[in-house]
Amino acid sequence: MEKESSKINQILSMKGGLGEESYAKNSKPQRANLSSSVPVLKQAVLDFCDTELPHCITIADLGCSSGPNTFFAVTQITSLIYERCSQLGLSPPEFSIFLNDLPGNDFNTVFQSFLPAFKEKIGAENGSDFGPCYISGVPGSFYGRLFPSNSLHFVHSGTSLHWLSQVPPELNDKSNPLINKGKIYISKTSPAAAIEAYQIQFQKDFCSFLMARSTEVVPGGRMVFTLKARRFADPTADESCLIWDYLGQALQDLVLKGLIEEEKLDTYNAPYHEPYVEEIKTEIAKEGSFTLNCLEIIALPWDACNGGMKCDRETTAKNLVRVLKAINESMIRSHFGAEVLDPLFQVLTAIIAADTKEVEHVTAVFYVTRKD
Amino acid sequence: MEKESSKINQILSMKGGLGEESYAKNSKPQRANLSSSVPVLKQAVLDFCDTELPHCITIADLGCSSGPNTFFAVTQITSLIYERCSQLGLSPPEFSIFLNDLPGNDFNTVFQSFLPAFKEKIGAENGSDFGPCYISGVPGSFYGRLFPSNSLHFVHSGTSLHWLSQVPPELNDKSNPLINKGKIYISKTSPAAAIEAYQIQFQKDFCSFLMARSTEVVPGGRMVFTLKARRFADPTADESCLIWDYLGQALQDLVLKGLIEEEKLDTYNAPYHEPYVEEIKTEIAKEGSFTLNCLEIIALPWDACNGGMKCDRETTAKNLVRVLKAINESMIRSHFGAEVLDPLFQVLTAIIAADTKEVEHVTAVFYVTRKD
Incomplete structure (x- = not known):
């Protein structure tokens, strides 16, 4: 299991760089989510500013990825704290900022392209008294410890916690490969055992996340995290499953065309889970x-993938598939090989364009305080 | 000047990745230097362990690069502290480790290839009580602030401080391009003004380095740094200039062949200086x-480039040029274009192979303590 988990840590990463197919260029829905979470983030920052502030405030963003979203929350948090300190007549604090993601994340692009842009923007918006901001990149899984004890004041994690530390091990059990046959995530036809495996893996991972942070975050420290989640108890609701059903159908189509072996598909499952908010x-x-x-x-x-524009179904399908490709490419390449990528995403576009179903993309924003 | 300096911060980087021409594969002399500095490093660690140790010890390696040397000092420091704590009957400390280099450094390869190797090695050598080690990458110039005040306990910098924050501005003065004509660093024919420009830039940079660290390192904190330096007062001694003379000759050869414009060479100078140890x-x-x-x-x-093997002059020339290429390629490509790289390093190999001069490569190791 340790091995499976460390394999995911190597494979799971959004597509790096700045190219047309990169996550950096295809993360509009995630940006929309982050923007929508700002009111909660703002409330958390204001509450935090009502406590006694240290001279250097340590902020961690967990699952920062590589793109224009990487510095989104950090920009909000630091600017809000700076503004609040000014209002309260406090001297401006220093910021120590830790950007975390799995080791496969494209930190080079974060440091070379998005860090200069962040520094320029935040300086221009806040003036010369702002900062300094000391920036670090922290490679590793947030399901384990990443920071010394009692070292973090404010933690943010945006649209990351729905990624599991591993595919639930029951689904990779070679003696029982049919448990989620032809599917890659929970689906209406998934047996109860597959659904339960996903739920148990999420609970285990999420508990590990909380336990690691409980040691790292100072008493009174704040944490805001957003993750894909269900409003309904039913784990097979379209809200959380439709897109994975589409991707599973596209893979099945490639099996029928002889481009993918059936067994390969049967052993592929997403290290992903959208929990019911009550479970969280x-x-x-x-x-x-x-x-x-x-x-x-x-x-x-x-x-939401159209970045606020109204588009026809075909254009929406194309834009949505670009987002899905930037997210899933590294995992699909690793399991099926690079040669399936082009036909797979072409088929996926056609499947989504041909359907008329539309479900909302649901995200839950949690704001919690470390107990004293 | 700010612009020149930030340009260097983008351009100056050892060749990334794991390929045959990478710095990772061509940094044996630097490794030999690091190995030779171990006795001083060990003394500094033992002295440090005689002070009251914090539960979490913060260590920074400045100019870490990307290769097998990246974790060399950190491995030594953490293992020595752990061993000493065991001897003294103290409970093992946690380590917070910051790896710093310019933003152009290949942090992705550090995180994906060398970090897992470090964790495996250090765990195997020290046993299960060792650690944990929390690792961060810190992009930025060590001539400015990188860390919060009073946050570092132990600082190391290996073979990096001879790189300047910028080419001395006098040498880039378009109204006076002849100040170091045909040369790329101090040479026997360099005018006093060029030599002085290099010395002043070094003093300014080194002072900035000390001032930044003086705020970041806790009172009683230790710092060990190695840099290329001269044993002799003469700034034109072969000890520090011969290799740059060879590279300058190779560039001149390409000017004669029409592959490089003369003006291009006249405006190229290394952002590098080997100071006299007394100056430091x-x-x-x-x-x-x-x-x-x-x-x-x-x-x-x-x-030393042969990794301890005895080789003929031609083989030594080839190995030395591989090291020089891994170090200089990014800067030369940026100024002269990628097309000069192959002919340049071929000519350089021939020039070095044809000469019989041999000088020692000199490095100075300094161990200092932050005053109370």
Whole structure:
């Protein structure tokens, strides 16, 4: 299992660089999510500023990825703290900022392209008294410890916690390969054992996340995290499954065409889970280190991938597939080989364009405080 | 000047990746230097362990590059501290490790290839009680602030401080392009103004380095740094100039062949300086925040690039040029274009192979303590 988990840590990464197919160029829905979470983030920062602030405030962004979104939350948090300190007549604090993602993340592009842009923007917006900001990149899984004890004041994690530390091991069990046959995530036809495997893996991972942070975050420290989640108890609802069904159908199509072996598809499952929001609340209460201050649901329209534009179904399908490709490419290449990528995403575009179903993309924003 | 300096920060980087021409594969002389500095490093660690140790020890390696040397000093420092704590009956500390280099450094390869190797090695050598080690990458110039005040306990910088923050501005003065005509660093024919420009730039940069660290390192914190330096007062001694003369000759050869414009060569100078060790001592005393505990001179033989093997002059030339290429390629490509690289390093190999001169490669190791 350790091996499976460390394999995922190497494979799971958004597409790096700045090219047309990069995550940097195809992460509009994630940006929309982040923007929608700003009111909760703002509330958390203002509450935090009501406490006694240290001279150097340590902020971590967990699952920062590589793109224009990498510095989004950090820009908001630092600017809000700076503004609040000015209002309160406090001298401006220093910021120590840790950007975390798995080791396969494209940190080079973060440091070479997005860090200069962040420094320029934040300096221009806040003036010369702002900062300094000391920036670090932290490679590693947030399901384990990443920072020394009692070292973080404010933690953010945006649209990352739905990625599991590994595919639930029951689904990779070679003696039982049919448990989620032809599917790559929970689907209406998935057996109860597959659904349960996903739920158990999420609970285990999310509890590990909370336990690691409970040691790293100072008492009174704040944490805001957003993740894809379900508003409904039903784990097979379209809200969380439709897109994975589409991708599973596209893979099945390639099996029929002889481009993918059936067994390859049967052993491919996404290291991903969209939990029911009530489950998340239960886990926070059970782990016990954090008080839940606020929970908001963000529901974005089906065409969020168009960046606010209204488009026909075909264009929406193309844009959505670019986003899905930037997210899934590294995992699909690793399992099926690079040669399936082009036909797969062509078929996926056609499948999505031909359907008329539209479900909202749902994200939950949690704001918690580390108990004293 | 700010612009020149930030340009260097983008351009100056050792060749990334793991290929045959990478710095990772061509940094044997630097490794030999690091190995030779271990006795001083060990003394500094033992002295440090005689002070009251914090539960989490913060270590920074400045100019870490990307290769097998990246974790060399960190491995030594953490293992020595762990061993000493065991001897003293103290509980093992946690380590927070910051790896710094310019933003152009290949941090992706550090995180994906050398970090797993480090973790495996250090775990195997020290046993299960060792650590944890929290690793961060810090992009930025060590001539400015990189860390919060009073946040570092132990600092190391290996064979990096001879790289300047910029080419001395006098040498880039378009109204006076002849100041170091046909040369790319101090040479026997360099005018006094060029030599002085290099010395002043070094003093300014080194003072900035000390001032930044004086704020970041806790009182009683230790710093060990190695840099190329001269044993003799003469700034044109072969010891520090011969290799740059060879590279300058190779560039001149390409000017004669019409592959490089003369003006291009006249405006190219290395952002590099090998100071006289006495100058460094003077600067440390002048800045005033650090006590000099120890200074050692390391003199490696001309054929250190062969990794301890005895080779003929031609093989040594080839190996030396591979090292020089891994170091200089990014800067030369940026100024002259990629097309000069192959002919240039072929000519350079021939020039070095044809000569019989051999000088030692000299490095100075300084061990200092932050005053209370």
